[in-house]
Amino acid sequence: MFAIEVQNLTKIYGRGDTAVTGIAEASLQVAPGELVAILGPSGSGKTTLLTSIGLINEPTHGKVILDGTTVADERWIPGIDLKRIRREKIGFIFQFHNLIPFLTALENVMITLEINDTAAKDAKKRAIELLEALNLSHRLNNYPVALSGGELQRVAIARALANRPKMILADEPTAALDTENGMNVMALLKELALKNHSAILVVTHDHRMVENFDKIYEVRDGHIVGEKTTSA
């Protein structure tokens, strides 16, 4: 069973003459423990695909199946609690980390757990474990403004992992980082995918990082134009 499965997904913005196709007839699969990339230039439809899989953008056509549950078939399946699925099964990593500026590194990780009704004590324990594993034990009580770019992204990764999600969706996680930090982040994601058996789907236009992925879907002008399995 795939953690993420997309069948013929199409997303059209607007109607009539003003309609714009964001993504058309896209199909992809990501298995647990797999690190998969959606590669393409700006405006190619990568983020549209990611947001549809992330239950943010309702597809116009097609099917989205997450962890064996069909969440969209032409449209969202009625009665499905999208927020709950996002909360419990998906971890997000963003291009600009999106850490909450008024929370410390520790609190930024804890908030994911507390949103998911984890008791504060347990949330703190889990957050400290994660941040220590990512070599951030000395930064627990620092606000984002005091952290470096690499540290910020590692806190963001810790936050995405906090809930032990089945899948992690990353939107350009290395775009704001230099090559060395970008490589470190990718290596970390790869390690986590294997260790936690999570499906990790990364949207990127950064060709420097391609060697890290198990599979690459190339997107151009709203279409998946190629699928490549690497030996990484």
Place this chain on the structure above:
Amino acid sequence: MNLAIRDIRYHRGRFILTSIGLGLLLGVVLSMGGIYWGLIADALSILDATRADIWVVQQDTNGPFAESSRIQEDIKYRMALVPGVAQASPLSFQTVQIERMGKPFRFFVIGYDLNGFGGPPIIFAGRNIRQKHYEMVVSKGMKMGIGEKIHLGLHDYTVVGITNKIVSTGGDPVAYVSLSDAQDIQFKNDNNAIRNDRERVSSWLSGIQTLSSAQAKSLKQNIAELKESTHTVNAVVVKLNPGANLTKVQERIVRWNHYRAISNEEQSKILSKGMIEKARMQLGLFRIILLIISAVIISLIIYTSTLDKIKVIATLKLMGARNRVIVGMILQQSLLMGVIAYGIGYILIKLTYEKFPRRIELVPFDLYALFAIVVAICIISSFVGIRKALKVEPAQALGG
């Protein structure tokens, strides 16, 4: 984890400054209420100090606090004979402004019968008036010491006692003197004026050929007595026997003596409704305007603070946060700001209200009501921010 508290902790400088600003505004709103209640307390302070049951005043007038009321002092004897009346005592009122230490010094003189009632209710320092003449008890507000002298009319008066803070309806501090002294201050002319008056009467009488010299002399004497009499008062206050029927006593005074008999309650209404109503409306309107301004300020602050957090809100939504987490954050911040600002305003007024030139009366009901209004304003004001926050799309968390 309380996101509202975390945000405030991080932006504490901005939050404290905003709360202080809002607190000052709410302090003004509180002081407006205090001024209003102070006006009422001031207006009723003489009534409270006098403790009369009925105010007998000139017929068809509203009494000495509303308009001119002049009656003869000796009607106190007739009032004392009315069934149900325990005691009747004449009172005289006048506002005096003199020069003292190079500055205008304005106060309100109450003359009372030393054997009756209506004098100073309590003596804080010194003693009450014992001599019939030239002694004075002043209220605290006059800021005079025992033994100090003041020149009024034709004579000097010595302060022998200090009473509590009693003021006239105009807010002037009160001074008590004996009734005869008050009448002298108000009506007695100096010798030159008396001589001139007598000459004028003599000249007028000499023009009447039909009068014999004996008649003219007698007439001149009678006119002089009438003109120089000072036995006029502004009201006679009446205390009733226990169990006496107030309405019946009032009716009897009106029917048989042709005066107006105003109960203490009616006198309070005349003072509070007639004299304070406009001030009340003005202060009330001003308070409403200030509360609207507070509401607008809170709304703007919460709205701009929400705009600052759009990305945070979008991220929280993307992470699957329930709406109540986001609504709670905005609402709690708004409420905290309102409550802290109210506290600042309250402390400010508590620390300064005694330094105001006029009385500020902080009434518990008023304080609680304003607190409830501030809480309601905070809730309503946060709706603008909440509405904006609920419209934020999780997708806004993506991209730059």
